[in-house]
Amino acid sequence: MALAPELAARSALSRICVRCSVSLRRQARVRNGFLQSSQQQQQQQQQRRTFAGKSSRIEPADISRASPPQVAPKPQSHVAKRFSSDFSKTAFSSSGPSFGTQPGQRVLEADNLFHSFTNSPIPEIRRRAAFIRQHASCPHPHHQPGGDMAPAHVDFECPDCGIPVYCSEEHWADDYEAHLQICDTLRQINEDDHDLRSGRLFPEFEYAGPQMEEALINMTNWDTFLYTRNFNAINDDRSMRQATRLLTYPVTIGSILHELSPYSLKAGGRLTAEGIKSFSALRYTLHPPKTGGGMDVKGLRVEAPPVRLFILGARAESSLPRNAWIQLAHLFPRARIHLIFIGPESMMNRDDEFPLPPRTPSNPWGAIVEDRVWHSMKISTIVDYYHTIHKTGYFWPYDPYFDCFVMFHPGLGHPASSHEWEETLPMLLETKAPIIVTGYTQEDMERDINWVHKTAAGEFDVLLEPGENRFRSLRWDLNDMDPQDISAGNWGVWAFRGKRYETTRKNSEP
Amino acid sequence: MALPRSTYYDARNRQTPALIRARRPYLVKNAVTGLAITGFAVAIYAYTIHAIGQDDFEDVKVPDVPAKPSAFTETVKK
Numbered sequence: 001m002a003l004a005p006e007l008a009a010r011s012a013l014s015r016i017c018v019r020c021s022v023s024l025r026r027q028a029r030v031r032n033g034f035l036q037s038s039q040q041q042q043q044q045q046q047q048r049r050t051f052a053g054k055s056s057r058i059e060p061a062d063i064s065r066a067s068p069p070q071v072a073p074k075p076q077s078h079v080a081k082r083f084s085s086d087f088s089k090t091a092f093s094s095s096g097p098s099f100g101t102q103p104g105q106r107v108l109e110a111d112n113l114f115h116s117f118t119n120s121p122i123p124e125i126r127r128r129a130a131f132i133r134q135h136a137s138c139p140h141p142h143h144q145p146g147g148d149m150a151p152a153h154v155d156f157e158c159p160d161c162g163i164p165v166y167c168s169e170e171h172w173a174d175d176y177e178a179h180l181q182i183c184d185t186l187r188q189i190n191e192d193d194h195d196l197r198s199g200r201l202f203p204e205f206e207y208a209g210p211q212m213e214e215a216l217i218n219m220t221n222w223d224t225f226l227y228t229r230n231f232n233a234i235n236d237d238r239s240m241r242q243a244t245r246l247l248t249y250p251v252t253i254g255s256i257l258h259e260l261s262p263y264s265l266k267a268g269g270r271l272t273a274e275g276i277k278s279f280s281a282l283r284y285t286l287h288p289p290k291t292g293g294g295m296d297v298k299g300l301r302v303e304a305p306p307v308r309l310f311i312l313g314a315r316a317e318s319s320l321p322r323n324a325w326i327q328l329a330h331l332f333p334r335a336r337i338h339l340i341f342i343g344p345e346s347m348m349n350r351d352d353e354f355p356l357p358p359r360t361p362s363n364p365w366g367a368i369v370e371d372r373v374w375h376s377m378k379i380s381t382i383v384d385y386y387h388t389i390h391k392t393g394y395f396w397p398y399d400p401y402f403d404c405f406v407m408f409h410p411g412l413g414h415p416a417s418s419h420e421w422e423e424t425l426p427m428l429l430e431t432k433a434p435i436i437v438t439g440y441t442q443e444d445m446e447r448d449i450n451w452v453h454k455t456a457a458g459e460f461d462v463l464l465e466p467g468e469n470r471f472r473s474l475r476w477d478l479n480d481m482d483p484q485d486i487s488a489g490n491w492g493v494w495a496f497r498g499k500r501y502e503t504t505r506k507n508s509e510p
Numbered sequence: 511m512a513l514p515r516s517t518y519y520d521a522r523n524r525q526t527p528a529l530i531r532a533r534r535p536y537l538v539k540n541a542v543t544g545l546a547i548t549g550f551a552v553a554i555y556a557y558t559i560h561a562i563g564q565d566d567f568e569d570v571k572v573p574d575v576p577a578k579p580s581a582f583t584e585t586v587k588k
Contacts, residue, residue: 220535221535223528223531223532223534224532224535226528226532227518227528227529227532232517233516233517233518233526233528233529234528235526235527235528236527
């Protein structure tokens with residue numbers, strides 16, 4: 001019975017990657033067409049959709065034809081440049097099918113997880129190795145701008161971590177000290193990737209149900225959270241890494257907005273005075289008192305509208321298994337939550353939900369609405385830029401008691417994507433709603449912060465001091481374009497908000 | 511019907527690594543609290559024993575000669 005959610009979680013995890021590229025995505029799309037035809041589960045879903053039967057799905061050309069009409073006005077190639085985490089390896093939906101075994105059949109044993117990427121028993125990883133060889137360049141100083149050699153692609157696979165990292169054995173040996181700093185982590189990534197496709201049973205993807213009202217949640221760290229939320233015990237570190245890679249998205253939001261948040265005003269608690277103002281407003285809505293309502297007519301009560309969480313620039317998180325998002329609803333059992341994924345890439349990896357609904361007067365943005373994911377949670381997905389929607393006033397009015405923006409690794413300051421955020425940022429500040437931002441690494445986060453400081457100097461208040469996220473993904477991810485660049489999902493988190501000028505005089509009358 | 515078994519304890523009711531990790535932030539605090547409570551209880555016990563041990567029962571008068579059986583008990587024996 002528990003197989004379906006588990007499969008979904010595994011497939012989502014196997015597709016998470018960091019900072020992917022246009023070509024990879026294109027490649028993945030093609031493979032998707034072929035591979036999905038071999039997957040019964042997805043076929044059944046396809047048949048339910050009116051859009052297409054099996055035959056049209058198998059043709060890759062059809063898929064690319066199917067998406068454009070309702071998709072964002074900007075061209076895809078432009079969008080794809082964004083420095084991003086997403087599910088790139090779309091083709092691989094679960095460990096089994098792509099190499100002809102049943103899901104649940106064990107392919108690799110727990111003590112046999114380390115394999116060289118190039119000679120991996122799993123075709124998906126071999127393809128990934130080929131991709132790295134084609135795109136990543138050798139980090140040896142000789143290839144750097146000041147060096148005496150032309151840039152070269154990686155070709156030599158380190159025997160200890162099994163990932164192609166240098167162009168030749170000589171360069172690897174020469175630069176070994178630098179490599180040694182990340183070699184252990186790379187090996188861990190290698191083993192985790194193989195573990196995900198090992199076909200083992202994944203009990204860590206079975207999540208806890210609703211929380212008992214009397215039982216408080218302890219958000220000190222992952223372990224106390226999982227224990228007090230009554231999850232099944234996750235003993236193994238590797239299982240912990242796999243589980244937290246998915247749970248980090250809902251729990252990061254929850255840990256900041258919840259009244260039992262680990263971030264506080266105390267010294268070192270990272271929350272600022274402005275932050276407590278903003279988050280208290282949201283907590284007022286998220287933790288309402290009991291209404292005394294009931295099921296009959298006498299028990300009818302006026303309910304607050306749902307809290308809107310706008311997840312901007314959504315990528316991986318929009319195709320996260322829904323039972324992972326429901327964990328957010330379990331954290332706030334009395335509130336209603338409306339998750340709104342907005343972004344040109346927000347339908348990534350959700351190919352079976354295409355085509356998007358038509359843009360009608362009642363649904364002007366062609367949003368895919370998943371009502372009643374949970375009785376108190378609704379999820380909408382809009383494939384468009386946020387600033388386009390903002391300008392039409394579709395979500396207006398914004399209320400700090402009901403609205404919050406979340407951006408998971410937006411790459412605000414990344415040269416490839418910052419121009420896309422330039423137009424969005426002033427609008428976000430204008431709403432005066434809190435904006436929670438996460439980053440892959442300290443570097444990534446600091447670049448975002450510097451960019452915001454530069455672009456909107458004096459126009460915003462910091463709500464949460466930047467720092468490591470208590471609920472970061474414990475699993476490390478590899479950037480296929482640059483294996484030296486290791487990151488963790490939601491490594492760091494900070495929050496800001498447009499400044500409110502309540503005490504300034506509007507007109508100084510003499 | 512058996513009660514559902516917590517996954518945080520193994521078949522021999524020992525803590526699993528997950529529980530040990532979850533308890534780690536509170537290990538020192540809990541140990542100190544436990545020691546304080548134990549110490550307090552032991553202190554009360556020790557003080558009680560000490561206070562009682564002071565009593566040499568000097569205020570209890572022990573007669574030199576055992577008391578003679580009274581007339582009443584004599585009649586009962588008959």
